[in-house]
Amino acid sequence: MPTDNSFATIDQAAWEDLVARFDGRMWAVARAFGLSAADAADAVQGAWLRLVENAGAIRDPERIGAWLVTTTRHEAARLSRKARGEVVSDLDVPDTTLPDPTAAVVDADFGRQVWRRLDLLGEPCRSLIRLYVLHPEARYAQIAVRLDLPVGSIGPTRARCMARLRALVEEENR
Amino acid sequence: MREEYLLAALRMGAGADPVPEGVSAAARAVFGLRVPGGVPAGPVDLPVPPGTRSSAEAGTAQTETAQAGAVQTGVRRFSADGLVIDIETAVTGGRMEVAGQVSPLPGPDARIEVRTPHIAKVRVPSGSGHFAVAGLPPGWVSVVCHRPGHPPVFTRWIHVRP
Known part of the structure; x- marks a missing residue:
């Protein structure tokens, strides 16, 4: 990693180190938008391409991880809207000086903490979130059958359960 | 969060x-x-054609040409270092076509490189600055203009899928 705040001078080894450190997080974020594997791969690759084309504008190499995760989220959101048939611009990118500081939570250690909080939730939240997390390709209809819930209730219940889990985690980290 | x-x-x-x-x-x-020493060309709005509601729609609207079996996207314009690069993309039969124009005319020794992450094709622009490439895999694509005596100018990467 360069130390002169000149990210443009990064070499191949430093680049590969960046990939090793962040590609798992970027992939997880892209998939969290419900993208297929092919679309998620495009979103992740798009974020790396944005890094190449913005290399001269990166002034704080220490924040590259947050920038990569933020940019992946941006590309994933755009591809998700496109997949739903919305007309979206492919030319707007996030401000390179403003990576999302909350991106730091995309981390396996933090994820394990969240799993412990999940155990504090009652049913059906615990089982629903577990299924949703561990089976990214599962459809609501499949989850409904597994949990014996009306399929129409899966989306709203999932949103409510995730909101409760998020509140628990934020309370713990306050 | x-x-x-x-x-x-x-x-x-x-x-x-x-x-x-x-x-x-x-x-x-x-x-x-990476394009060492290259100049990134940012997107610029196209002039609004008569009858179009906004330049944004002119620049990014996607038009499905079902009759031709192709999905065609609008023209995108990029500019840097006194150079304008217009790009139009289409996907036909699962392959991507990229056509465009550089202006002003970049000189007789200029080369246009159309790149995807997997393959790059180089073209000599025509006398009017036009270029075209076919048979590319859909996905991310960028165009680089190489001019003797000038740094290369490269467009932002754009995403093209059927």
């Missing part, structure tokens, strides 16, 4: 849905797509 980040952290914490090796390999290969 964003729900997507929470969900991503949960999956990472459980070791579920790890990143495929192909995605990591593609990320490593992006390093080779």
Whole structure:
């Protein structure tokens, strides 16, 4: 990693180190938008391409991880809207000086903490979130059958359960 | 805290849905797509054609040409270092076509490089600055204009899928 705040001078080894450190997080974020594997791969690759084309504008190499995760989220959101048939611009990118500081939570250690909080939730939240997390390709209809819930209730219940889990985690980290 | 980040952290914490090796390999290969000394050309609005409601629609609207079996996207314009690069893309039969024009005329020794992460094709622009490439894999694409005596000018990467 360069130390002169000149990210443009990064070499191949430093680049590969960046990939090793962040590609798992970027992939997880892209998939969290419900993208297929092919679309998620495009979103992740798009974020790396944005890094190449913005290399001269990166002034704080220490924040590259947050920038990569933020940019992946941006590309994933755009591809998700496109997949739903919305007309979206492919030319707007996030401000390179403003990576999302909350991106730091995309981390396996933090994820394990969240799993412990999940155990504090009652049913059906615990089982629903577990299924949703561990089976990214599962459809609501499949989850409904597994949990014996009306399929129409899966989306709203999932949103409510995730909101409760998020509140628990934020309370713990306050 | 964003729900997507929470969900991503949960999956990472459980070791579920790890990143495929192909995605990591593609990320490593992006390093080779840098344009050392190049000048990034940012998007600029196109002039609003008569009857069009806004320049944004003119620049990014997607038109499905079902009769031709192709999905065609609008013209995108990029500019830097006194050079304008217009690009139009289409996907036909699962392959991407890229056509465009550079202006002002970049000189007789100029070369246009149309790049995807997998393949690059080089063209000599015509006397009117036009260029065209076919048979590319759909996905990310960028155009680089090489002019003797000038730094290369490269467009932002754009995403093209059927």
